[in-house]
Amino acid sequence: MADPEMEFTIIGGDYYPFSFRNDYLCKHNSIFEDDGINQPLQHDLTTFANQWMRNIAEQQNIKTF
Numbered sequence: 001m002a003d004p005e006m007e008f009t010i011i012g013g014d015y016y017p018f019s020f021r022n023d024y025l026c027k028h029n030s031i032f033e034d035d036g037i038n039q040p041l042q043h044d045l046t047t048f049a050n051q052w053m054r055n056i057a058e059q060q061n062i063k064t065f
Contacts, residue, residue, distance in 0.1 A: 006049060017045040 005021045019030040031042040057064050 006045070006052070008049075016042070017049045018042070020045055020048070 001023045002021070004024075006017050007019045008015045008017050010016075018032065019028070021028045029041060029045070031038045031045065054064075056062070
């Protein structure tokens with residue numbers, strides 16, 4: 001079983017998550033759909049990624065600006 005995985009794209013120097021995979025939950029979500037971009041999912045992934053990065057920074061004692 002793989003660790004959870006999130007993929008990002010870089011646009012204008014900013015990072016944006018576009019997919020998330022969690023083998024334990026048998027989930028793979030991508031913002032790309034046949035009829036465009038799933039905006040609510042992109043928002044959810046961004047919120048999750050921000051919290052995930054804050055948790056990592058706190059656990060690793062990383063100073064953020």
